[in-house]
Structures are given as structure tokens and as C-alpha cells.
Amino acid sequence: MRRIDLHLHTTHSDGSLPPAQVLALAKKAGVTALAITDHDIMDGLPEAMQAGAQLGIEVIPGIEISSRYNDEELHILGYFLDSQDDRLRGRLAQLRANRHKRNPLIIVKLNELGMGLTYEEVRALAGTESVGRPHIARVLMVKGYVQSAKEAFDRFLAYGKPAYVPRELPDPVVAIAWIREARGVPVLAHPGWVKETESGLLALCERLKAAGLAGVEVHYSTHKRAQTTEYLNIARRLDLLVTGGSDYHGITKPDIEVGIGRGSLKVPEKLLEPLKKAAAVN
Template sequence: MGKADLHTHTNASDGDLSPEELLKKAQSKKLKTLAITDHDTIKGYLAAKGLAADFGIELISGVEITAIWNSKEVHLLAYNFDDDDPEFRNLLLNQRTARKLRMQAIVSMLNSQGLKIEYDEVLAEANMGNVGRPHAASVLIKKGYVSGVAEAFIRYLSSERLRGIQTQYAAIKEVLRVVKEAGGVISLAHPGRLYSDTEITSLINLGLDGLECIHPSHNFTAQRKYTALAKSENLLITGGSDYHGTGKSEYDPYFGIVTLGEQHIEALKRTSENRQRIVNI
């Protein structure tokens, strides 16, 4: 039975590897199925789309979308959508603008604390793509303000530190609607890291299709807990390594190890295909 990783990142967002390099690495780890889930962009997926077959990889369309729910950021993993859907493309365009405005606000906040960095420096770290906090962390490291990514987040870039910054990310109900109308399915990313059990139940009730039960931040007990919850709620079970690149995060060694079984991929595709039939009626 083939192995799958449905949570990876490339240099189209905050990963290190190009889409082609990621495919090559996936091949070396003997993965059968891969989803590139860059933050609020499908540029990495589109670049890999025509190359995947050369590496013997089944590539599923994917993206990790940041949405707003109860004034809180929520990370949603969308899969197997029509990547040409106009409303879906427009959603991602708006998300890119929201990321830019948020990062400009973060830079202003850091400047007010005496840290001399510029937005263009952060954008350069992102290779002119979608900016995120890891790119700001890289600038802080290069300028000697912090010694590493962990320190950057603890001192300056954690969600708690940035609580006062307003964002213009899409509301979760809008994301759910647009992705589903594009024939896709949506799973809640790494639920054990970010949400209470009550919050997870509330999010499920909004219309999620799945839970990311398998993730490096979930120990065996947590995996069993979320898998049982997914089964009880008739949700898809998704999972992956959350790979960003060598040394980019504590999850990177798990690429090729934290994987998903083929039966879960087939269930995901069936759900998406059934939805696409309804959408196209």
C-alpha cells in the first residue's frame, strides 16, 4: 500500500525546496501521493503539476488557507479542488493581499520596538511570493536581533505577541463555501496544536469534511483521539509531515515517516468527486 503526505510546503510560501526538489525528495522517500499545501497560494502546486508523473508521484491539488473564526486565525487544508475555478482563484488573490497588509503591520510593530527591518526585506526572503512570519524571522536572524527562528517567534512573532494586529483574511464560512463549490474538500490542520476540544467541535459543526489526525505535533495518544473523533463524526482522516525544509521546523525530520494510508486518499477523492458531480449538475 502506497504512502501519502498531504501537508508539505515549498518556496512558493515558507518552505525551502522548489516544487521540483520536493517531488524528488518525495520520490526518494518512496511516497506515492503528495499534496503541496503552501500558505494561501497554489503556485507551488501548479509548478509541480506537470512534473509529478516524471517522479512517479500522484499529486493532489492542495493549499493551506488561513481563515478567521471568532476573531481567531484558523488553518484549513483544502484538497482536490478545481484549480481553475474563478472564485477560488479570487479568494487566493484576496488572501495574498491580506498577507501583505498583515506583514506590513508586523514590520511597523517591530520598527516601533526598535528593530530596523523593512517590508521589502521580508518580501525578498519570500522570493517575492506570499509572505509569512518565518520570512520575518529570517530577516531578524540575518540582522542579529535573534539567534534563531524559535527565539524570533517567542520574542516577537508569536500569535500572542501579534494579537493586536488586525487581519483581512477571509471568514471561515466563506472559505468553506468557495472551496466546496470548487469541488474541493476541507480538513482542519493540526487541531491538537491550536484548539480546545470545544472549539474543534464547533469548527466541525460549521461543515468541515475532515480532521488532520496524523501530524508530527500529535503523539500516539492524540492521533488515536482525533482519529476516533473523525470516525464518530463521519469525517475524512487526513495527515502529513508539515514539511518545510531541512532545519526550517521541528517537523522536518518526519518527512516520509509521518504519512497517511492509501485508503484515506481514496476516501478523500471519492468525497471530492461526489461533490463535483453535484456542483456540475
Template sequence: MCIDLHLHSTFSDGTATPEELVQMAAERNLGGIALTDHDTVDGIEPFMEAGKRHHVKTIAGIEISAQHRGFSLHILGYGLDTSCDSLHSWLDRVQQGRIERNRKILLKLRELGLKIEDRELDHFSFCGQTGRPHIARLLMEKGVVRTMDQAFSQYLRRGRPAWCARFAYTAAETISMIHEAGGVAVLAHPGQIDARIRIQPLLIRELVERGLDGLEVVYPGHGKKIQKELTRLAHRFDLLITGGSDYHGGNRPGSNLAGKDGFCPPYSLLAELERRLFAAATP
């Protein structure tokens, strides 16, 4: 039985609602799924409620952008207590960083000669969480580009003319916050990190020293060779192994939930995650 522990909804930069994700999982008979929206847990409540209605096992999660030694990382948190006040306060600062970056990007686009106003972006933000994929959609709507990929490659990706960095907590701070909220911290898609530090034992060791609990090994962008190396590192450092599709819907053409196109993270990964969460919650 397949699982999928990396999904995005309309509460960040996905195009499916939390309820639709659960329904899709039910139709594919997935053994369990996790909602891991970027820097927000606002979609967790409807997600968990939908799981009960459709009899799908659901895990409260998040994907947080962090930085380590000047490099950008994404850290997944699983099993979070979404009522944790300190988590919400912490995420408020992250959200403010997103707002500030959006304004800077739109300003740069105007400086490049594009007629684009801040208020136009609101139309593409369904639940208040707005980022570069929404700006890419706006550029498509205005006829500036034809595809999401063109928007990123021409304007929004690092090194392109409208690129802007944004505020991010350190990896250590991020892992600590996930633990404070009762969750476990997993490094997302390690094989996709900046090539200068990708899958290096030193990086993994440093993150383990800061409390990292696991690695996302089973991932569409990880070939067999990368998965083998990541599995070796996970065993070396006694880390949890997870897997997920990173599904974004229409905002990432070609992505799909697990259970199709041969992508099938095994249920055993979810069972081990649940054991780790239970152990963390046991005094």
C-alpha cells in the same frame, strides 16, 4: 506505503521548490503527496508537472487561514480546480491582508528600535508570498535573533510586541470557496488549535454544519491519545481522515517529509480522499 498530504514550498513559507518536494517524495517512494501552500495555488502547476516527470501521484491543495468564533483555524483544500476564477479573486483579498500585516509588523519592529526597512523583506520572498517566517529570516540575517523560534517567541507570536492580526475569511466562507473550486475541506492539525476550543465536539459539529469534509488526524504534533480522539470524532461525524507532515524545510527545523522518523500516513487515506473527490465531482 506512506503518503504526505501537507507540504509547503517556496511559493509560501517553505524552503523547497515544488519540484524538489516531488523529487524528495520519489526518493522516499511515497504513494502520493499534496502541495498545500498557505493561501496560494501558484505553485500547483510546476508541482503537478513534476509529478508526471517523476511518476509521483500529486494532489492540488492549499492551506487557508480562517477564523471561527474569534479563533484562528487552518483549513486544507484538496482536489482544487486551480483555473477557477472566483478562487483566484478570493485569494487576492487574502494576499492583500498578508501585505497589510507585513507592513504593520515591520512598523512595530521599527517602533521597537530595530533598523529594518520594508524593501529588505523582498530578498526573502522567492515567489511573492511573504509572511512571518520570512520576517523571522530577516531578523536572523540582521543578527537580531539567532533562530526562527527566537524570532517568534520574542517578537512575532501572538502576544509578543510585533504581533499583528490579519484579514481572514470565516471558516464557513472558506469551506464554501473550497467546494466552489471543486475541492474537499479538511480541518488542519485540530490538536494544535487554541486550547479553549481544541478537539471539542461542539467545534467539529459547527464546522460540519458549515460543510467540513474531514479532519487531519495523522500529524507529527498529534500523539496517540489525540489521534484516537480525532478518529472517534471523524467516525462520529462521517468525516474524511487525512494525514501529513506540514513540512516547511529549513523554515521549520525538525520537520521532515513522511517516510522518515516513523511518521507514515497510510496510503489508504489518499485512496479514500480520491474516492471522496470522485463522488463530489459526479453529478
């Protein structure tokens, strides 16, 4: 069954497989086009493009940028960006630097809770400059302090938990502007994560559309049918693009597979053409 997947992570951020292996899984799942949307980094694009050319899969340049909304993280996806844009590269580098400021503070808190790990161990496991809490979770798994990344977040790393440390992040309006300035198409990621009522989410999308938001990730691995319907209605009401993706990570989200999510995800190929048209206008 042919499908697309516009939300995938690799070892260049917090995924556990390199781009070429993610593309191989995509081929098996019947994915005809995909976007690598690593956090705050686009270094995996060349390898993905090469693998895509060999496998006959269209690869779309992508990014996922975290922003701050009501003391929580709100993620903005960007598609068809110019990965060589100097302003974007500088901004992404600053976001990665902010990660390196925050992460050692998390390690200190974990140490105080009796867990023996160092940031050097986390960076060695990560093997990338975009180091985040999922990498810390994986070290906790390796050392036997937790059995899964979910347990690590639920007990220690999530907002409000003992080892949580906030990260310096831009406002979502700013993140949208960064993507626009790099000639990309900004899309609200996994709206099911946004802690808002239905009317609150609609109001947020209206505000973000006024700032340049182009679409909503309606189809997503963990969205329930009612949520998908709600987000589709918001997109239609506000004349926003409809997109979708699995948010594949590998080890830290073992129940999510490339292209199919938890088994029932299917992002239609027909959603790609409107996205391309929006990118052509930039």
C-alpha cells in the same frame, strides 16, 4: 516504506524549497502521493505536477486557507480544487493583498523594538506574492536578531507578542464554502493547534461539518499519540475523512521532514481513495 503526505509547503508560500526539490525529497521518503498546500496560492502546482510525472508521484492540487476563530487562526486545507476557478483565484488574491497590508505594520513594530529591517527586504527574500510572518522570521534570522523561526515567533511574532498584528481573515465557514465552490474537499488542518477542550473541538467539528467540512487532519508531525487517537475518534464519530501530512516548510521548521515529520509520521496510502471519492462527488 510507502506513504502519502497531504500537507507540504514550497517557496510559493512560506516553504524554503521549490516544488521540484520538495518532490525529490518525497521520492527519497517513499511518498507515492502528495499535496502541495501553500498558503493562499496555487502557483506551485504546474512545477509540482511536472516533477511528479517524472518521479512517479501523484500530485494532488491543494491549498491551505487561514480563517479566524476566537481571535486565533484556524487553518482549512482544500484538496482536488480547480486551481483555475476564477472565484477562488480572486479570493486568494484578496487574502494575499491582506498579507501586504498587515506585514508592513509588523515591520514598524519590529523597528520600534530596535530591529533594522524593511518590508522590501522581506519581499525580496520571499520571492512570492504570498508573504507571511515566516518570511519576516527568516530575515530576522539572517540579520542575527534571532537564531530560529521559533524564537522569532516566541519572542515577537506570535499572537500576544510585541510585534503581532492581526490579519483580516474569513470565518472558517466561509473558507469551507470557498473550497467547496471550487469543487474541492475541505479538511480541518492540525486540530492540535485549536485551543479547545476535547468537547469544544468536537462541537467545533460538528458545526464545521454542517457547513461542509469533509475531513480532519488526524495524522500530523507534532500530534502526540493521545491526540491522534482523539482526532481519529472525532472523525469516526462524525463520519469525517481521515487525512494527514507533515506540514513540511524547510528552514522555518527544520525538525519536520517530508513524509516522516519528526521521524515517526506515516500517513497510510489507504486514506487517499476515500478522499478521491469525496472529490468525485463535488
